Amino acid sequence: MTDIAAPPARTPSSPGPRAGGPLRNRLLGRNPIGSLFALPYMVFVAVIFAFPLGFACYIAFHDYFFTAPGVEVERPFVGLDNFADVLTDPQVLESFRNTAVFLVINVPLTAVGALVLASALNAGIRWAAAFRVAFYVPYLTASVSLVGVWMLLFSSGGLVNSVLGPLAPDPSWLVNSALAMPSIALYVTWKQLGFYILLYLAALQNIPSELHESAATDGATTLQRFRHVTIPGVRSATTLVLILAIITGANLFTEPYLLTNGGGPDGASTTPVLLIYQQGIQQQNPDTASAIGMLLVIAVGLLSLTANRLTRET
Amino acid sequence: MTRTTTWWRYVLLAAAAIVFAFPFYFMVVGAFQENPTNTPDEMFPISGWTFGNFTAINARIDLLGSLANSLIFTAGVLLGTVTFGLLAGYALARLDFRGKSATWVLMMLVQMVPFQLLMIPLYVQITRSYGLGDTYLGMILPFGINTTAVFIFTQFFKALPKEMFEAARIDGASELRILRSVAVPMVRPALVTVVLVTFIGPWNEFLWPFLITKDTSLQPLAVSLANYISNAAQSTANPNGAILAGATALAFPVVILFLLFQRYFTASDIGAAVKG
Structure with a gap:
């Protein structure tokens, strides 16, 4: 040697x-x-x-x-027979529609929430480390644990409804076909946000402080500096956050399986991966399940490319 | 930054921190309550403390056995990742060999392909072709070497000074020896980061062990707790308390590890690992 x-x-x-x-x-x-x-x-x-x-x-x-x-x-x-079967299956189409609902709520909320909290953390405040830990712990914790907690919080007689009192939705969150998917989207945003905050924090530290200072000298307000210095400065991190949020959202399984009891009510929160499991393994049709998987990956690829295009410097 | 512009940052961060931490408070308090509350005015209980919830869930899912299974699953993944990840990371960072660029291409592929697409073929492969359904090996195999960990090792090894390696080579040390006695001691922080990043994967994983374990005595806690939540909870006297007790048992090992080692868990490491 x-x-x-x-x-x-x-x-x-x-x-x-x-x-x-x-x-x-x-x-x-x-x-x-x-x-x-x-x-x-x-x-x-x-x-x-x-x-x-x-x-x-x-x-x-x-x-x-x-x-x-x-x-x-x-x-x-x-x-392409399997693909034809899948694309004419109303259940599959519904699962893709549900994913679209999820992404429309989750992706903007994630990007905006993570950037706002990361910039608040980045301003040299006290207890920043403690705040960071609080935001990060849900990301580290097993979804099965947290789903158990959210299920109780959002159940019909749960804490959230008892706080809302007469404003509580009927039927309750997770068994209401209009609210099941938005509830899952809120849960996932909450669970994953800490990770995206970390990504934005790393990007924020790369913005030279002179940029903020000179903008402040020119009389820019906090809001103006956020718009014209911070947002352009973290553009590449935004691309990454959008793409990762899209990928996470397209691959939901544990949440609809447990939180809404297998994609209920009446398939209102079925996701493509849940169908891959049901068709491929429970019903023993691996061929259509694989076709769903490939369609999903193609859709995610196209969405990611779009996100990349939209956030690119013009 | 003037004082007037900072107060709202604290208000915002504090409000967000409460939203993020409250479910954990609810989980831990509920896990030790005879009857976990659902009303806001009983949020700070002073009585009714009990360990009964842990006994109740233990009677249904063998809490310690499940925790042991989670630990075996996680330890197997850690062993594979640290051993082979160190070797691959060192080779990618410091050695010039045929197939290096192919290895990089493979790493990119791994980062891009979602596990869910591979679920069906892997299930067929591991349960039918290899006959590894209901075994620890079958559980561990798809997670055997964490690609993020290989990225982290590569980056840390790249950052070490070139002269150190040249000196060791002139002294006639073999590459394996250089890796063991020169490089690894220099990247101890990377080892901690890798252990933390890798630990949460298998420990929290639900889908894969759920697919390949039918035998309840082999199921990790994430799977047995999920089964309890979706099937058995109705037949327990205090199902809410039992669910929260199980959730606490699953969540706490990770939370404690993270709190102990959080200084190794920095934004730049994670960002760099994700971006490659």
């Missing part, structure tokens, strides 16, 4: 590390042992991500079904 460790640049035949060196170095790199170090990770990614990704596409384009292990059966190629 010592011959690998010796820097090749020291021999006269290889003038410098950038200039190539012996053939072996060009073929394997100067530290071939690096391949060995990276190998477990590469095998892991190949087995756990690359292969299933290809397999997901295969399943989506074939009439795929589960069999007993070792049984050879024909699974004919069916082209």
Whole structure:
């Protein structure tokens, strides 16, 4: 192993590390042992991500079904049939509509809330660390725990309704088909906000303080400085926040599964991932489930591109 | 900043902090109450304290067994991530080898593909092809090496001075030895960050262990608590108290770890890891 460790640049035949060196170095790199170090990770990614990704596409384009292990059966190629089935399934269309409702509430609320709280935290105030912890703890905590708490808080006779008194919605939040999805959107915004606050805090620290000072000298109010200095200054973080919020929102499972008891009432909070689970594993139709998954990824990709376009500097 | 412009920041932050912290207060107080309240005027109870809720939930889901399963699941992921993540991170940061750019491309792929798309093929692969349904290994495998951790290690190793490595190489140390005795001791903070970032993944994970464990004696607490919430809660005398007790047991290990080590958990690390 010592011959690998010796820097090749020291021999006269290889003038410098950038200039190539012996053939072996060009073929394997100067530290071939690096391949060995990276190998477990590469095998892991190949087995756990690359292969299933290809397999997901295969399943989506074939009439795929589960069999007993070792049984050879024909699974004919069916082209876009699975996609056609999925796109004419009212349940699937409803789940995508529900996701749209979720994103319309969650994404703007997340971006605005996180930026406002992050800039308030960034102004050199006291107890900033304690506030940060309070905002961050929901993000760290298991959704199953917090869903349990929210379920009780928002139940018919729960604390929220008893505070609202006569203003409490009827039927209550999680069993009301108009409010189920917005309730989930509020819950997820609350749970994830701390993470986005951290992202914005990192971006805010990169804005030179001279910009704020010179704007203040020119007589700009706090609000004007927020609009003309802060918002443009964190643009790339905003792109990231939007994209991550879209991805999170498109992948909801635990919340509709537990909070609204499996996407209820009457499918008003069904999400695509919940359907992937129900169709693929409960009803044993992995082919249509994979088609839903691929449509979801395409939709998320398009939305992310749009978010990227919208926040790009003009 | 003048005094008049700061007071509203405190009002805003304090109001937000109450909204963020209140459900935790409700959870912990309710977990120790004989009858968790649903009215605002009983929000500060002075009597009715009990451990009965923990006994009640323990009778239904084997609290300690579930916690042990969560711990095994998490420890397996941590072991894989730290061992292989350190190796991969070191190679990516400090070594020149064939396949380095391919490794970077794979890491990007992992960051972009949502786990949910892979759920069906992974389920088929792990339960049918490998026969790992209802095993710890099957639970751990998809989370085996945390890609965010590889990013964090790579960044920390890149930040170390080049001369240190050159000196060790001239002294004839093998790369494995350099990694063990030179590089790892220099990135202790990265190790803590990685352990924290990695810990919350499997500990809080619900979907995957839920899919592949039918055997209740293997289920981590997130899964058994979820099953309790959705099925069994109706048949308990004080279901609300029992749910809050289970929620507290699941939440607290992470909250305590975070409070102990929060200074290692900085915005720049997380931002850098996410952005790559």
